Amino acid sequence: MLYVVRRLASTIPILIGISLLAFLLSVISPGDPAVEALSMSGISEPTEQEIEIKREELGLHESLPVQYGRWLVKAVQGDLGVSYMTKESVSGEIMRRLPVTLSISLLSVLFAVGLGVPFGMLMALKKNSWLDEAGRFLALTLVSIPGFWLAISLITLFSEKLGWLPTSGYGTWQHLVMPAMVLACGTCAILMRLTRAALMEALNQNYILTARAKGLREPSILSFHALRNSLIPLITVIGTYFGSILGGSVIVEVIFALPGIGMFAMDAIFRRDYPVIQGYVVFTGVVYVMFNLLVDLSYAWINPQVKLGVKLK
């Protein structure tokens, strides 16, 4: 319990820091937010007076710390301001688009785990064989391919040439396959390597030697002894990457025209819709931190040593 409280408390300064960074984004922006907001309301050449009124309305006359304080108090209550463009609440807009991003993220984690873990296991079992070498090559390729290029290539192959999958848009499960494949690449490569390393380490442990000495057969050694112990850390890794996939879906959403939060953020960037950009940064940051928190807590639950503060290697 003490561990849970301590871990929870440790996220508070991180969350405050993230909110401060998101707030600072509007400070570093070259334009005047009041002018941007007005121009999006259809007033392309606002008068001095109109700008003054808008500045007053947006609270831009206050000092920066006061502005930040006000913004933070609202943000904590889930109010991330109002989009200049749509005139609707940013948090509402994000929530409305979240299912899209969530579904491709979930599917991509499924792909990454489904391909990365078995392949990594094979690599560990057939260490230094051609299979291991091929896996190394595949993992390197997966982290090196630019996602946007892979996405266009997949569209060319599966949509244009073969006609199996729709080019872009959202609606059916077929729309999710290619975006999830592109998003899965990096995580898949990492999982391949981590699985290989974890399983190889587990196979070197004394209890495996004992199991072999007892005369257990290889398949049962593998499944009951080695795998169980090496896959626990992997589960936690998967959790961490899910958080970052959720925040990294922008490119995929833009290419496949998926109306998720990444696309929303991109639109906002080109329209200089600052509340939305800030809201996006805060939201992805909070999700990422929360996932890390859950991962740590679940890890402590699985491995009680963590709670006692024992240093893991």
Next chain:
Amino acid sequence: MIRLRLFLHSLGPIGVISIVILIVLLGSSLLAPWLAPYDPNQIRMSERLAPISGEHWLGTDTLGRDVFSRLLYGGRVSIMLALAVTVATMLIGLIIGTLAGYFGGWLDDVTQAGIHIFQGLPGLSFMIAIAGTLGPGVESMFIALVVTSWADFSRVVRGEVMKIREESYIEGIRAIGGNHMYTLIRYVIPNMIGPIIVLFTVRIGRVILSIASLSFLGLGLQPPTPDWGVMVNDARPFFRSYFHLILAPGLCIALISFAINCIGDALRDALDTKTEKAGWLS
């Protein structure tokens, strides 16, 4: 020497090919002004979207510019920018990480808090937000990339320094009267050259990919700059009939980042077997 042999051994055939790829790509970028058959920005509307031919080795793009010439020029800005970003990141990471790891105490607490905050933001989303807010261009990309990668570098350096600090030879140097500055510069930093070289290499690969992604999204290098990421974006409307316009620049980005990652892996095996998380895993 042992390390060099270890490096060559862990390179393997793929690694040797990687080195060749890297030399070719870097060499052709460097020599582009002499190698390019055409001016990469010269527009010839009469020759737009010409097919592959002896005259235009990779055809021409939608504005009639020679694709092969643009390809030769296409890595120059990205590679230089990636180098500048990585050097800046490394300097910041070295200073912050070394001081925090060596002196500990409140300095370390403050640094750790900063690292946690910056690592709490998923890299890509924050990078896009910064680059987008500052407006497209080389300077904003530089800032966005350094801001989103200094924490990782500092964390690894800090970890290395903390390990080295506990070694008995450091205690010995302190005991015979070496001051902090001397110990740091003469002993601590030279002892983590290995992990730093590895991290530096892998980072460059990642930064090149990030630059390409930003340019593709329209937040990085701008047309008409001959750049691989920009070229892919330019060719997007024509990908159905002119896929080679996307294939060629995309392949260049993939090859250079593959080569760098592969060399980084071999360097890690040769220089630093302990920090397995220093690479693209982190």
